[in-house]
Amino acid sequence: MTTNVYTYRKPAGLRDYLPRLPAGVWSLSGFSLLWFGGIVLPLLAIIVVSFLQGRGLNINFDPTFLQYERFFSYGGGEMLARSVRIAGTVTIVELLLAFPFALWLAKGCKNNTVKLLTFTALTVPFFLSPAARVIVWRSVFGINGAVNQVLLGTGIVDEPVLWLIFSEFAVHFGFIGAFFPTMVWPIFLSVSLIDNDFLEASGDLGASRLRTLLHIILPLALPGIVAGFVFTFIPMLGDAVVASHMGGNNVLMLAAQVQSLIGVSNFLVAAALAAVVLAIMLAFQVLLWFALKPVGGLAGVFASLRR
Amino acid sequence: MTSDNNIAPGAPSPGRSEVLSVEHATHQFGSLVAVDDVSITAGRGEFLTLLGESGSGKTTLLRLIAGLERPTKIGGISIEGQDVAALPASRRNCTTVFQHYALFPHMSVGQNIEYGLRVRGISQSERRERAIEALNLVRLPDKYDRRVHQLSGGERQRISLARALVTRPAILLLDEPLGALDEKLRVDMQVELLDLHKKLGITFIYVTHSQEEALTMSDRIILMRSGNIVQEGPPTDLFDRPRNRFVADFMGVENLIEGALEAVSGEHASVRVGEHMLSGMWSGGDVPAAGTKVCVAVRAERVRLSNAAATNGQEDGVNRLPCQSGATIYKGKYVDRTLDCDIGPVKARIWDRDADIADLASLWWRTDECAVTKIEGS
């Protein structure tokens, strides 16, 4: 079947030679150019820098693995492994703590006041000074701190308990509170996007609560779980505050190492370290990409908010 | 057809043993009483329709039966003689076809249908076999590997039917299953659902707000209003013998004429409306005192036109009123005419062009084609 197409031709002018796009697209393009050129590219360029040689502020454009060798010979590998181990452990603990909570918040909690207060409590910490949140633990857990005074006073221990602060325990503990909201929010969002009909249909067809959790809720909440994992693990890995306040010099993590390298003007080794972290980050991005694919990618998550 | 026997052992028995009974169910959402002390039963192989406006409590009642909602108060619910009041939805021998289908988006069509079997621990091969059987039953034999989002609305509807049927429930609960489909598809699906019901012999409990759907499909209709049952009975009962004004209005009776009850003798009731005396079949249950306000319900298609002037005396078996011509609305298959009488406008529906009269003087209808019923109550 053929149809006649009626074409309307406007008089030719400059605008006709530009692709016909809304004005907003042009300003978006301009901003994107600045953003990708000024921020994204420089961040990725650090990978290139890490393969160069130089001293202080002078760089030779001469590819080499030297910085990586130096980084690992300084014990960087051990530090990196410790950072990943601590951040990974806490992230998994956060996941186990946050999932039941987010599930309850999204599907179980019927009281709107409680919900609103909880949302606020989960939002406020994003805007607080990170140092203000952890600095006080020193007074609580320190040698002369509250906990030790109580323990000594009641005679439970004879000597102050030292591992409460400036230890791996303290770092783990400090992370748990600080990074809880970043895990709860994505899981909460993805669980609340699951239609109640699906949960009811599952039960109606004979599935127990456990099976509904395994077969319906977990697969549908997977994007949120992965997003929560990424948004918790990545910032924790690079956190400068908790590790230094709670770990002191006993638990050196990534941030402290980067700083000390920069402090002694060892820029290129710091670049190597940063490149390794960037590589980990990129791997996570790929993971996130695949996890979000079933729901149409990150853009699809926002599209589903439109309903 | 062996496959049909597999899904539904036993044809509907004419004796109709009871397969569902709900006694004194009450359900509240906060202070709102959604279902108010309702008792219903359903026979084996029956097609029972819960009819009502939105907010009448019909869906809540269905969810109470399914176990998706726990009643505030309950005398008892039993399915096939087993008391299920304390059982969750997963352990009741009934399945639901949801209004918006609720097909799991992360599973294929096959996985969706097999879900009920999978959670019962049935082997992969048997699952597949039964899923394909169910797909044949809903006439979508080659969709096993499709993703849910590749299906059309009508196909989703059938898949959700197949998913609910594959576990061989004693009762199939359908919550406005055709509500989201367009007009033509809806009519096709009505026929198909009826076929399925006949073939399988499973009890269907069907929730709808459409009186037309209810009349077409049901063995029995329960009409609900604000949490209570207003009337229950076979479609003809509700259609021709509405218990009260609300039922008549809901079942689409166009002319509802209020008057004072004069007398009831046998099945016939006579009603004074202005200067006229109308009579019709008494359908309001127990008879109230003379003089009580009642309602004469007559369908527009029963009203006929005449060029003979109305006499003052009563004609046998006929109600006749003088009238003048009013507005006419052309509806394609028929014409709706509004006629001005001294008791108010009366609507007449003229199917046959030849029966339309230009110089009309009166309208009439047969007394046994109109109902006299109460204004309120049941």
Added chain:
Amino acid sequence: MTIENKTLARFRLPFWQRLTDWAPTGIGIIFGYSVLFILYFPIVMLMLLSFSGDPLTGIPGDWTITWYEDVIFADIAQRDGEAYGSNFRVGDPLLLSIMLAFITSILCVIAVLIVGPVLPRIKWRGPFLVGFLMPLMIPGIVGGVGLFMWYRLVIHVKMGIWSLVVAHFVWAFPFALLAMLVVASRFDTRLMEAAEDLGAKPWQRFWQIEMPILKPGIYAAGFFGFLLSFNELPFSIFMRAGQDTLPLYLWIQSGAHNTTVPLIYAMSTIITVGSIGLTFLAIKLAFGGGQNDVRQ
């Protein structure tokens, strides 16, 4: 039809079933609020200790406002050229941080107005979104060092206020964008078409239709920009030149001497109370209030 109420027992499940009903809920509630307690305990303690005579013991009591006086007077004394007991000076870092926060806030609003309304409507939004949200996926310290390397080492630009502004913008923009996208994704573009159909010119459509509907997103972007910049630390470590922002100053001081710790508590309390107040204001302005509601 009605029967006596007493014959109708209220519906009760058997005991074991009520238990399995409550167990998952209970676990969720206990886990969640325990961690929220761990999260808020130090904040409350911080406030109590800042009014306590001997904060370093970690036990509140012996109430005093002397630390607050020290914070304020040390700075005034310094300004007057007098010597003062403590060398804790928050004046300049505070001013710098407030200025940075304002600039970041304004930049965020402009940027989300450019990006937010357009992004949900274009076809290839995926790569844009990943690029814009990238700072969320990079540890701040790596982001800071990365930008520092590029600008200082590769293209040899001197750090200054400009670099702090860039750093804070990079940190705050993704959050502001997310807030705006939540609003903008729900924006019904047919409204713009209707306005055009009714004869509104492009700038009228923007000011009279788009702006009022996107207002919650704009407020959110502004407050996010301000608060996130004001409390930003990891990027600032590398992107500063000489001057300290307030979080940086407090962080450095907290590593130094025990004598300044009570003053840090006092200053942190002031910041925390201010931040919480601003957060509530932001939530109220952005998402509260019936007339701003954009639901269909």
